[in-house]
Amino acid sequence: MAHTIHAYLKDNLEPILGRLVEFVTIPSVSADPAFASGMDRGAGWLVGRMQTAGLQKVTRFETGRHPIVYGEWCRAPGKPTVLVYAHYDVQPPDPLDAWQSPPFEPQVRDGRLYGRGASDDKGPLLTTVEVAAAYLATQGALPVNLKFLFEGEEEIGSPSIAGWMSEHADLLACDFVLSADGAMWRPGEASLIVASRGMASLEFSVLGAKKDLHSGRHGGSVANPNQALAHLVASLRSPRGRILVAGFYDQVEELSQAEREEIGAIPFSEEAYLADLEAPAGFGEPGYSLLECQWTRPTLDVIGMWGGYQGPGMKTVIPAQAHAKISCRLVPNQDPRDIQERIERHLEAHLEAHCPPGVRLRFHPTENGVPAYSIQSDHLGLELARQVLENLYQKPPLEVRIGATLPIAEAFKRYLGADTVFFSFSTADEDYHAPNEFFRLERLEEGLRAWAEYLDRLGKVVTTP
Amino acid sequence: MAHTIHAYLKDNLEPILGRLVEFVTIPSVSADPAFASGMDRGAGWLVGRMQTAGLQKVTRFETGRHPIVYGEWCRAPGKPTVLVYAHYDVQPPDPLDAWQSPPFEPQVRDGRLYGRGASDDKGPLLTTVEVAAAYLATQGALPVNLKFLFEGEEEIGSPSIAGWMSEHADLLACDFVLSADGAMWRPGEASLIVASRGMASLEFSVLGAKKDLHSGRHGGSVANPNQALAHLVASLRSPRGRILVAGFYDQVEELSQAEREEIGAIPFSEEAYLADLEAPAGFGEPGYSLLECQWTRPTLDVIGMWGGYQGPGMKTVIPAQAHAKISCRLVPNQDPRDIQERIERHLEAHLEAHCPPGVRLRFHPTENGVPAYSIQSDHLGLELARQVLENLYQKPPLEVRIGATLPIAEAFKRYLGADTVFFSFSTADEDYHAPNEFFRLERLEEGLRAWAEYLDRLGKVVTTP
Numbered sequence: 001m002a003h004t005i006h007a008y009l010k011d012n013l014e015p016i017l018g019r020l021v022e023f024v025t026i027p028s029v030s031a032d033p034a035f036a037s038g039m040d041r042g043a044g045w046l047v048g049r050m051q052t053a054g055l056q057k058v059t060r061f062e063t064g065r066h067p068i069v070y071g072e073w074c075r076a077p078g079k080p081t082v083l084v085y086a087h088y089d090v091q092p093p094d095p096l097d098a099w100q101s102p103p104f105e106p107q108v109r110d111g112r113l114y115g116r117g118a119s120d121d122k123g124p125l126l127t128t129v130e131v132a133a134a135y136l137a138t139q140g141a142l143p144v145n146l147k148f149l150f151e152g153e154e155e156i157g158s159p160s161i162a163g164w165m166s167e168h169a170d171l172l173a174c175d176f177v178l179s180a181d182g183a184m185w186r187p188g189e190a191s192l193i194v195a196s197r198g199m200a201s202l203e204f205s206v207l208g209a210k211k212d213l214h215s216g217r218h219g220g221s222v223a224n225p226n227q228a229l230a231h232l233v234a235s236l237r238s239p240r241g242r243i244l245v246a247g248f249y250d251q252v253e254e255l256s257q258a259e260r261e262e263i264g265a266i267p268f269s270e271e272a273y274l275a276d277l278e279a280p281a282g283f284g285e286p287g288y289s290l291l292e293c294q295w296t297r298p299t300l301d302v303i304g305m306w307g308g309y310q311g312p313g314m315k316t317v318i319p320a321q322a323h324a325k326i327s328c329r330l331v332p333n334q335d336p337r338d339i340q341e342r343i344e345r346h347l348e349a350h351l352e353a354h355c356p357p358g359v360r361l362r363f364h365p366t367e368n369g370v371p372a373y374s375i376q377s378d379h380l381g382l383e384l385a386r387q388v389l390e391n392l393y394q395k396p397p398l399e400v401r402i403g404a405t406l407p408i409a410e411a412f413k414r415y416l417g418a419d420t421v422f423f424s425f426s427t428a429d430e431d432y433h434a435p436n437e438f439f440r441l442e443r444l445e446e447g448l449r450a451w452a453e454y455l456d457r458l459g460k461v462v463t464t465p
Numbered sequence: 466m467a468h469t470i471h472a473y474l475k476d477n478l479e480p481i482l483g484r485l486v487e488f489v490t491i492p493s494v495s496a497d498p499a500f501a502s503g504m505d506r507g508a509g510w511l512v513g514r515m516q517t518a519g520l521q522k523v524t525r526f527e528t529g530r531h532p533i534v535y536g537e538w539c540r541a542p543g544k545p546t547v548l549v550y551a552h553y554d555v556q557p558p559d560p561l562d563a564w565q566s567p568p569f570e571p572q573v574r575d576g577r578l579y580g581r582g583a584s585d586d587k588g589p590l591l592t593t594v595e596v597a598a599a600y601l602a603t604q605g606a607l608p609v610n611l612k613f614l615f616e617g618e619e620e621i622g623s624p625s626i627a628g629w630m631s632e633h634a635d636l637l638a639c640d641f642v643l644s645a646d647g648a649m650w651r652p653g654e655a656s657l658i659v660a661s662r663g664m665a666s667l668e669f670s671v672l673g674a675k676k677d678l679h680s681g682r683h684g685g686s687v688a689n690p691n692q693a694l695a696h697l698v699a700s701l702r703s704p705r706g707r708i709l710v711a712g713f714y715d716q717v718e719e720l721s722q723a724e725r726e727e728i729g730a731i732p733f734s735e736e737a738y739l740a741d742l743e744a745p746a747g748f749g750e751p752g753y754s755l756l757e758c759q760w761t762r763p764t765l766d767v768i769g770m771w772g773g774y775q776g777p778g779m780k781t782v783i784p785a786q787a788h789a790k791i792s793c794r795l796v797p798n799q800d801p802r803d804i805q806e807r808i809e810r811h812l813e814a815h816l817e818a819h820c821p822p823g824v825r826l827r828f829h830p831t832e833n834g835v836p837a838y839s840i841q842s843d844h845l846g847l848e849l850a851r852q853v854l855e856n857l858y859q860k861p862p863l864e865v866r867i868g869a870t871l872p873i874a875e876a877f878k879r880y881l882g883a884d885t886v887f888f889s890f891s892t893a894d895e896d897y898h899a900p901n902e903f904f905r906l907e908r909l910e911e912g913l914r915a916w917a918e919y920l921d922r923l924g925k926v927v928t929t930p
Contacts, residue, residue: 032777311496325779
């Protein structure tokens, strides 16, 4: 049985890749309203593919922003029910001129498919549908009950899914969630995620005069929002990187000796890591390894900052406004709302105490944050993932934490009472969220094989977990 | 004689305005290569108008960047020779969405012509050509010898004109320069400029990893160029505005009591000034009035600053690079090159001492700066301007310094040995260098009248000054 399905997937690799290319061609960027039709087409394409694959109840659920696509096959009574999760929205493609081939004209080069969303998350998403299609085509049935939940707002913090999930808890009822999102941490080393950092974000502007002013005529008599913004941003972190927001670290637990040893045992070369990024040096908190920083320490990063003239040459203006976007990664026990409020209070107090009288501060509405997440080590879904990966790669997978945020896992726990196992075949070095995102074609093949085997093994579990 | 010319100009106001509208329609933006054809069309249009006006030797001189347009009428032997100066290039129009009518589709509203360049400097430029045209049409001659020099690089710091001027010193030989550029300082108060600030500028980048990085995966282990840029920019000025670059104020002379009294006598309400800008408060150096700051104190302004994601929503990146453009206004004795080098040394030292090890600093090539300028109070050309303005407005003009930079005056002094009298009829509140630039139509009419009278009076001066 397993042999048939593997052979079928292997034989159909070319058409599957063709469909992935088609999928990546659709500019489903959720963050930018300019791509609204791309989102619409993305959802439509997915509905079509799921119907053709033989899934049932395939439905496009509208939300306040971008549709959720659902489908299922639940004709295996007595077998476990797994909710498959992935997302069809992608990151904005800019800076466009840094792409070797256009972001939405996918291109295969050197065994990789280049294009925005190829790795995050269209390749992994399509893998799950194709495996179901293969089962239904060859055997007319799946080994377990599967429900597919594909959202279109993952890259903007999933604002709609929690509310929608709470309204559709019956539809989504499952034993656990298997996520195709959540990359493995490096190409040569299969891995499973057992914890992730949370997130809090913030956007604010510094406002000066009502309009841009000539820097000659007015320079010296009015405050410059760029300058004030620089003072505010500089005040958030010490030059050495310590976050200076009062109470930011209050809830952060220190690593135990055992945890440090566990992380220390992970093969990770700081030199190789930095050389790969062509970063002049590392910049972790003093007293922590870079890996400890990524996995277990909270951060505060200015992900965007701008004011005034950015074009060629000089345009001598004092800008009316300057802006910053801030993103924090959180560790267990940190509350996103609390962190966001602490930063706002810090900025207000700093402006009051240290900034020019000629500027004001305005906070913009931001999405709710996400707490950090983890899964217990003996979870059945995780154990099966270990077995499949060990079988596929002939060695046990690494168990890693990740620095990034997987907000959906927290929502599944809260609204469905379900744990989430991350079983993705994209890799963390595939430049998702950056120009020249790519997905390794060998990982497409391995992912198809692994998901098929996972479902097969799960179907043989005697009792519902 | 004077009566005929004034009547002719009045009768022809409508076609003159029509030509100005045509001129403003041409997007002659010198700073941005995307507007190259606009610059070309601007120069061509000007050549055509000068030829039709009856000027001679009308020539388009190519430079390394944008053409210089020259023309003359020199058939008044024994009469003074004046070099008329103005520029046909304009500032970049962004931010585009802040314009009520598109920048290059000029529109008359409430007695004002709105459009990029209407005030700076196409309205004043065209005034000079139209006055010559009127003299030649009505009298077949001008009262004095006139040479017209119109450049296309004023808004980018006039990089070509000095070299070109030194090569064409014979062609340009004159008694003094009369500039149509250099706005009056307010609508209700005729004024003459007797000094202006110089300029030094600088552009630099902070470089981190080779590419934008996912802020979740990498946050906490690599330096963020935005954060480092904020520290660098913040280090340049105290929160209260004092410039912290070592030696920045070394050559700056303190104001004498007499100078302070002179400036104090100028009618200037700080409250009204700030209310007009809708600035929450002034931001001058402690111990100086806002007008003293604008006219006599050097500045350092970050005119542009950017790094990372600026679009809607959040894109969680640590940017590979962050950038800043800096512009300083200088006062007498400050050397632009010296100031620029001091800032570079400050940034290097600050980065070394206080910034993350994970970033590098890169300086970009920038234009040469311009020293500050002034003209002696009893200059004949200035005295005539006083008389014309007093006659036109029935009260003596104010004599003002300006905060902005008029680099051309320094070049005329150096290469032609000529002083420059600024005799412009644009006004400093006309939002040049900002969205919704406009030119008052009454100033067009007054400018035509005043230039005609100025030439008439100058023609009656007995000896060459």
